[in-house]
Amino acid sequence: MVNNNKTIKVSAPITVGVPEEFWHNTELLSKMLRYMYLVRYFEEKIFWLFAQGLVHGTMHLGIGEEATSIGTTFALNDDDYAYATHRGHGQAIGKGCDLDLMMAEILGREEGLCNGRGGSMHIADFSKGLLGANGIVGANGPLACGAAFSCKAKGLDRVCACFIGDGANNEGAVLESLNLAAAWDLPVMFVTINNTYGMSTSIEKVTRNSDLTKRAIPFDMPCYEVDGNDIAAVYSTVKEARARAVKQGPVMIVEHTYRISGHSKSDGNLYRSKEEIDHWKEKCPIKNFRRELLQRNIFSEEELDRIKNQAEKRIDKAIEFAKNCAQPKTEEVLKNVFAE
Amino acid sequence: MGNVEITYAEAIRDAMSEEMRKDDSVYLMGEDIGVYAGAFGVSRGMLEEFGPERIIDTPISEAAYIGTAVGSAVTGMRPIAELQFSDFVSVCLDQIMNQAAKMHYMFGGKINVPMVIRSASGGGTGAAAQHSQSLENLYAHIPGLKVVMPSTPYDAKGLLKTAIRDNNPVIFLEPKLLYRVKGLVPTEEYLIPFGEADIKRKGEDISIITYGRTVQMSLEVADYFAEIGYEVEVVDIRTLVPLDTDTIIESVKKTHRAVVVHEGVEFGGFGGEIVGLIADKAIMYIDGPIKRVGGMFCPIPFNPYLEAEVLPNVERIKKAVWEALGDLK
Numbered sequence: 001m002v003n004n005n006k007t008i009k010v011s012a013p014i015t016v017g018v019p020e021e022f023w024h025n026t027e028l029l030s031k032m033l034r035y036m037y038l039v040r041y042f043e044e045k046i047f048w049l050f051a052q053g054l055v056h057g058t059m060h061l062g063i064g065e066e067a068t069s070i071g072t073t074f075a076l077n078d079d080d081y082a083y084a085t086h087r088g089h090g091q092a093i094g095k096g097c098d099l100d101l102m103m104a105e106i107l108g109r110e111e112g113l114c115n116g117r118g119g120s121m122h123i124a125d126f127s128k129g130l131l132g133a134n135g136i137v138g139a140n141g142p143l144a145c146g147a148a149f150s151c152k153a154k155g156l157d158r159v160c161a162c163f164i165g166d167g168a169n170n171e172g173a174v175l176e177s178l179n180l181a182a183a184w185d186l187p188v189m190f191v192t193i194n195n196t197y198g199m200s201t202s203i204e205k206v207t208r209n210s211d212l213t214k215r216a217i218p219f220d221m222p223c224y225e226v227d228g229n230d231i232a233a234v235y236s237t238v239k240e241a242r243a244r245a246v247k248q249g250p251v252m253i254v255e256h257t258y259r260i261s262g263h264s265k266s267d268g269n270l271y272r273s274k275e276e277i278d279h280w281k282e283k284c285p286i287k288n289f290r291r292e293l294l295q296r297n298i299f300s301e302e303e304l305d306r307i308k309n310q311a312e313k314r315i316d317k318a319i320e321f322a323k324n325c326a327q328p329k330t331e332e333v334l335k336n337v338f339a340e
Numbered sequence: 341m342g343n344v345e346i347t348y349a350e351a352i353r354d355a356m357s358e359e360m361r362k363d364d365s366v367y368l369m370g371e372d373i374g375v376y377a378g379a380f381g382v383s384r385g386m387l388e389e390f391g392p393e394r395i396i397d398t399p400i401s402e403a404a405y406i407g408t409a410v411g412s413a414v415t416g417m418r419p420i421a422e423l424q425f426s427d428f429v430s431v432c433l434d435q436i437m438n439q440a441a442k443m444h445y446m447f448g449g450k451i452n453v454p455m456v457i458r459s460a461s462g463g464g465t466g467a468a469a470q471h472s473q474s475l476e477n478l479y480a481h482i483p484g485l486k487v488v489m490p491s492t493p494y495d496a497k498g499l500l501k502t503a504i505r506d507n508n509p510v511i512f513l514e515p516k517l518l519y520r521v522k523g524l525v526p527t528e529e530y531l532i533p534f535g536e537a538d539i540k541r542k543g544e545d546i547s548i549i550t551y552g553r554t555v556q557m558s559l560e561v562a563d564y565f566a567e568i569g570y571e572v573e574v575v576d577i578r579t580l581v582p583l584d585t586d587t588i589i590e591s592v593k594k595t596h597r598a599v600v601v602h603e604g605v606e607f608g609g610f611g612g613e614i615v616g617l618i619a620d621k622a623i624m625y626i627d628g629p630i631k632r633v634g635g636m637f638c639p640i641p642f643n644p645y646l647e648a649e650v651l652p653n654v655e656r657i658k659k660a661v662w663e664a665l666g667d668l669k
Contacts, residue, residue, distance in 0.1 A: 131451075
C-alpha cells in the first residue's frame, strides 16, 4: 500500500459547530427523533420481553446512547459500511436494518436477519452495509480496516465506520488497527462511544490518562470530540469527519455519553451510584433533542408526542411480527457451517 | 502439455500468480512478502509483477492484517494472507476463530468469507519452540475453517488454486522443510478438489494414513517394507477439513491394519480423530492395534539432536508398522 498523507500532524481534538441549516431540515429532524425513539423502545421492549422469558440468552442495552448511534449512522452515506459493537441495536437500526427482521432475530426466529443463528450480539445486514455487531470487544477494528481496504482497492467513495467503546480502546486489535489504517490511509472512522465504563470498570481506573482523544496523536490521525448526548453535534461532527476520511484516510471520533441501562441482564449497578445514573437521566439525549426542537419552535409538543407514539407502535408491530415467525428447524442446524 | 519440475515453494507461487492474473480481487499480504519475498522466498518476483497495491507488506500486527483480510473478504476481495510462521496464530486467533470461521453461519449464510491464510508449519529447522509447531489440529477443531496441508508440489499448486477460489476461510499449511522439495507439475492448468485423499502408494497389507511432511517418510517406510515382503498403502489425506473419510475406511477395510502418522503432537492430535473414525466405521475389519506416530508431548527443543528426538521419523514409523502388523510378523 502507498501512503500519501505522511504530513498530517494533529494535536488538539477538533470540535465542529452545528450549522444553522441543520435546524431547517425538518424532515431529517423528525426522522432523527423518530429513530431515537425507535431505538429506545426497541431496547426497553426487548428487556421486557426478556423478563417475560420470550428472549433467550443475553443482550446489551445502550439506553442513553441513542444520540451516538443515530447521529453517527445518519451522517453516513447509505452505501457506507459500519461495524457495530456488542451494544449495537441502535447502530443497526440507524444503519437501516429492518425492525421486524431485527426483532425476529432477537427472538431467534428463522425469518430474523441472521436466521436466528446470531441473536442480539451478531446482528448484521449486508444489504444495508451493516457488516455485523461483534461479541468480541475491539475485534471489529481489524475488520473495519478490511472493509475500508476494499473501498480503497476498488476506488469506491465509501468509508467504514467502526463503533468501539472506551473499553475497546485498550484492546491490542484496536491499537494495531489504528496504526495499520493510518499507515495505509484507509477510509476508516474509529468512533468511540465513550460511556466511561467497560462493563463495570471505569475508564479512569484502567488508564493513566482517560482522555481517549489523545490516542489519535501517535498515529497522526485527526480526532474529533463531541458531546454524545447532543445529536445535532454528533451528526454535524460525523458529517465533517466522514468527508475528511473518504479523502484523507482514517479519523477518530470520541463521543462522550453514558449508559443509563446496566451492562447486561446481570448488572446490579454495584459500581456506580443512583445519583450518578439520575444525573445522566436528566441529560438524556432524547429529552435534550426534544427540548431543543421545542425551544426553536420547530415542532409542537403534540407533534413530538405523535412521533414518540408512532415509534412505540412501530416497535409493538415488530414484536407482533417476530412472535409470529417460525422457529428454525432443528434439522437445519448444520446448514451454513460452510458456504457453497 | 507435459510436466515441469518445480519446488514446493514455486508451486505455491505459481498458484497465487495464476489466480492473481485471472482475478483482480485476489491479493497477497503478509510480513516481508514484498521485496524480501517472504521468510522462505515463496513470493519471489511477485512484487515486480503485481506491484505494491496487490503484494502488500504489513506492519508486524497479525491481528490487524489477518482481520483486514477478513473484512476485505466480506466486502468483495479474495485475500491471501501469509502468516510467516504458523505459531503466530496465537496473536491473531480471534480474527480466525471468532470472526472468519463463524461469519457465514452466524449471519445466517448471507455473507461469504473467501480468504486463504497461508502459513509455514512444522519443525526441523532449528527454529525452536515458538517457530516450529504443527498446529493443524487447532484449526481443524473450529467449525467453519477448511484445513489443507499438501505434501508435494503437485498437490500444493492444485490445492492452493482451489483454496483461492473457495468461498470459505481456508487454512493452508506449508511444512517448511518441503519448500525446496522438487516434484513434477503439469504445465496445463489443473485444480485439486478438497476432501479427496490421494493414495500415494497402493498396498494390501497395512495402511499408513498421513499428511504433510510425514507423507514422504511414510513412502520411505513403505519402500523398506516392500523389500521384506509387506505392501504398505500410503494414504495422504491432503485436506483435514473436509476429510475424505471414504478413502480412509476403504483402505483399512482392505488392509485390516492401520498406522496414523503426523508431525503435530500426538496427544490430542488429529490422528486421534482418524483412529476414532476407523474404530467407529471399520473396527470389525481391523486385525491389529491401530498405531499412532506424532510429535512428542513437548515444546520443540532448540538442540538439533533433541529436536530430531521429539519429531516423528522413519524409524518410529517403522516401529509402529511392525507393531500394527502384529501376528503377521
